[in-house]
Amino acid sequence: MATATETDEFVAALRAQSRRYHDRHPFHRAMNAGALTRRQLQAWAANRFYYQENLPRKDAAILANCPHREVRRRWILRIVDQDGTADGEGGIEAWLRLGEALGLTREEMGDDRHVVPGVRFAVDAYVTFARTRPWTEAVASSLTELFAPDLMAERLTAFERHYPWIDRPGLAYFRSRLTQAPRDAEHALEVVTAYCGSPAERAGALAALSFKCDVLWSMLDAIERSCADGR
């Protein structure tokens, strides 16, 4: 068992990974400064859709590997949040509406035709990580959501200000994440501090969060590159 001080140090080390979060990526900086074209925003949304549609499979892998009922009972809500329980509901549907507000069709998002290789590799690596690593590490890898709400708030302001051609209802996804992300991150942090008691487990959790920062960063590298190539 870790002491209270060791737990505090562990949480501080996890939070310090915010320095490697994708809010600092040049593509996000350009997005929030209003410097992206409609086509660049479309490329981003179509590629990010591949991430969104794979989140429930990643979370289902965590459920499958987690032996604790009290953890599963709450983790399952993430799948419901993304998939909804009926047509027209859920985060994936909201992302499709965002894409439509940017001028994409559901069909071109749904068949992954715009997904570039680097994004596919990064997202697939994230799902494989959740399937194959200890479930506590997979939970830790979701902790980038600790850093997401600030970026989401900034993105909402930036979109309303710099890209007025996007219909406001199209931004509903980001609004829903303002409350879902802190709730989910708080739960993930509780789980990681409760179940990663040994130094080796804590090191594994930190490495998992670092890996996830790399996943998100690599996705933006690949999207930025594909836009520069004019694809």
Ligand SMILES: O=C(O)c1cc(C(=O)O)c2c(n1)C(=O)C(=O)c1cc(C(=O)O)[nH]c1-2
């Ligand atoms: O737009 C973003 O910058 C962003 C980042 C992240 C993140 O930090 O992983 C997630 C999301 N959005 C998101 O919408 C989301 O549902 C989500 C789930 C997870 C996860 O790892 O389980 N991260 C994120």
